[in-house]
Amino acid sequence: MQPLLPVTILTGFLGAGKTTLINYLLNHNNEKIMIIENEFGQINVDGGLLKQDTNIEIVEMTNGCICCSVQGELTQALHKLHQQRLDGKIAFDRLIIETTGLADPAPIVQTFFIDDLIRQTIQLDAVITLVDCEHILQQLDEHRVASSQIGFADRIILTKTDRVSEQQKLTAIDRINRINNKALIFEAIQGHIPKTQWLDIHAFDLDEQLNINKGFFVINGNKQLTANFKPFLAASEPKQSWSDDVVSYLLEAGELDLKKIGAFTEQLIEKYGNDMLRYKGVLAIHDQPQRLIVQGVHKVVGFDYGTPWDNPNQRISRFVIISRKLPFDEIRQDFIETQSS
Ligand SMILES: Nc1nc2c(ncn2[C@@H]2O[C@H](COP(=O)(O)OP(=O)(O)OP(=O)(O)O)[C@@H](O)[C@H]2O)c(=O)[nH]1
Structure with a gap:
């Protein structure tokens, strides 16, 4: 029997940096990775942007967004991949699902608990949400799905912090923390973050970690991990009140x-x-x-x-x-x- 295939759901609003993160991973990785991705609309640009090499296979789903057709198209795609793996037609060590920036992760996550074959062959590892530090406040004000993406996260990766002041960054973190006080927050500029911070974190295991407001970590460039860990706000009172749903x-x-x-x-x-x-x-x-x-x-x-x-x-x-x-x-x-x- 094959070991369970780990799958990571990568979500985050339009332009949050999902493709950039995946490209960084592919440049610093030896595993064979299968990526399921889709774009809203007919033309899929991201497939073209992703670095192509022998360690990556991409399944593109351009027929609307994953969440609209999740019970059908995603389930079908996962069944097909499973069969191809069984038949030895394709080999890969992990699966990453990059959602469209407009997707609510709920139906995508639920797919992994509903379908029997998927439950028996695939292990949902975590939901990782990328948050564009520069635009997140506006996105939260205007798009309900942005708070849903943050709410679902097991880990949050804050991007584009190079484009904001320290104060703007802290304000964004305050607001993110109020929506989701359980997810650890990491910072990654241009996708620079070691894969150990977002892959194989076993977030759906029934373990004893609650991680409430544990902190904020800066990962920047290729420097030593430990040197870059910066504890952040421990369960502070929000400085401002927000009306996120x-x-x-x-x-x-x-x-x-x-x-x-x-x-x-x-x-x-x-x-x-x-x-x-x-x-x-x-x-x-x-x-x-x-x-x-x-x-x-x-x-x-x-x-x-x-x-x-x-x-x-x-x-x-x-x-x-x-x-x-x-x-x-x-x-x-x-x-x-x-x-x-
Ligand atoms: N300055 C800066 N730009 C970034 C950073 N991360 C990503 N970008 C840029 O932001 C733009 C959008 O990044 P993508 O990786 O395409 O974002 P995405 O989430 O895949 O976008 P969609 O597929 O539209 O949802 C690109 O021009 C990236 O180069 C960052 O940390 N800092």
């Missing part, structure tokens, strides 16, 4: 009752799953030494027990939800009521 919510409580939290999660997803882009919980369950991990995308959710809590006195349940506006006070109250009495 996607925001991050954090629920916190002590030990929870398993039945109650099960019912809470079920109802939450039933009622608000369509609005909840990504969510993750690391929960302390009464009489259970291990952490309970919950992770989901809209109405697709996974649960598993993780490692035991190190310190029995520090068993705190945390649940992060990145969502369109929710009645937070009510949800927080319901969450607190799932505590074991």
Whole structure:
């Protein structure tokens, strides 16, 4: 049996630097990479821009954007690639899906959980969102899809920071952080970022990392990684208030009752799953030494027990939800009521 094929979804608004990033990767990489990409409209320019060599195959989907035809065209393309791999007609080590700048990642991400063959052969590694530091504020004001792309991200790569002042950059980061306080933010000028920062990060594994507001990292050029890591704002209060329709919510409580939290999660997803882009919980369950991990995308959710809590006195349940506006006070109250009495 072949190992699961890792797939990375690369998203970001028009002109955010997706092709530039892929080209940088292809110039600093030995793996064979399959890229599925598409452009909005009939003429696909990006295929021409991407560096062509023997380590890259490109499947272009020009028939509208991926998200409109996701259940059909993308699923079909993935099935076909799988068969060609099985037949030995084509060989590659990973797949990158570059979405059009106008795509909402939701249906693309869901494809990897819905289709049986895809679930059994492909492992969704992460959603990486590129954010154009120069234009993001305007894009967020004008295009709902821009906040969705940020909300879905496991990692955010900030581009074009060479074109803005330090203050503009900090303002952009503040706003991004409010939409998604779970994704680590990296900076890459002209796509210069080591692939280890955005490939094979296993974001959909049921692990115990919540990564809330961990920080901001500068990766610039080919310098040593560690020398360039710059911690950023730790959970700061936003300096300005924005009205983005996607925001991050954090629920916190002590030990929870398993039945109650099960019912809470079920109802939450039933009622608000369509609005909840990504969510993750690391929960302390009464009489259970291990952490309970919950992770989901809209109405697709996974649960598993993780490692035991190190310190029995520090068993705190945390649940992060990145969502369109929710009645937070009510949800927080319901969450607190799932505590074991
Ligand atoms: N100054 C500057 N320009 C950049 C940077 N990253 C990308 N660009 C430029 O921005 C333009 C758009 O970059 P692309 O890589 O084509 O962006 P894209 O996200 O693939 O664009 P679409 O396919 O239209 O969604 C190109 O002219 C790039 O050279 C950066 O970090 N700094």
